[in-house]
Amino acid sequence: MISSNMARAGHPQRISIIAGTESSRHAGLLLDSIIMTDNFITIRDEEIYQVIGRFDDLESLNFTLRVRLFR
Secondary structure (H helix, E strand, O other): OEEOOHHHOOOOOEEEEOOOOHHHHHHOOOOOEEEEOOOOOOOOHHHOOOOOOOOOOHHHHHHHHHHHHOO
16 A cells, blocks of 8 residues: 555555655655555455556565565
């Protein structure tokens, strides 16, 4: 789950992306955002109406997922 509520930052299972950085531009995010790997959900493809971007920093993502799945 991705949120622009920065009050959710600071958790070891969350990745902060600051607007205007190379990561945010490449991901397609226009606001400061938090990727929350501690909040898994399943969504059917037909429920996705718009893709706003893509997060390619797999090293950060894998680290936070390991914290979540193997603690």
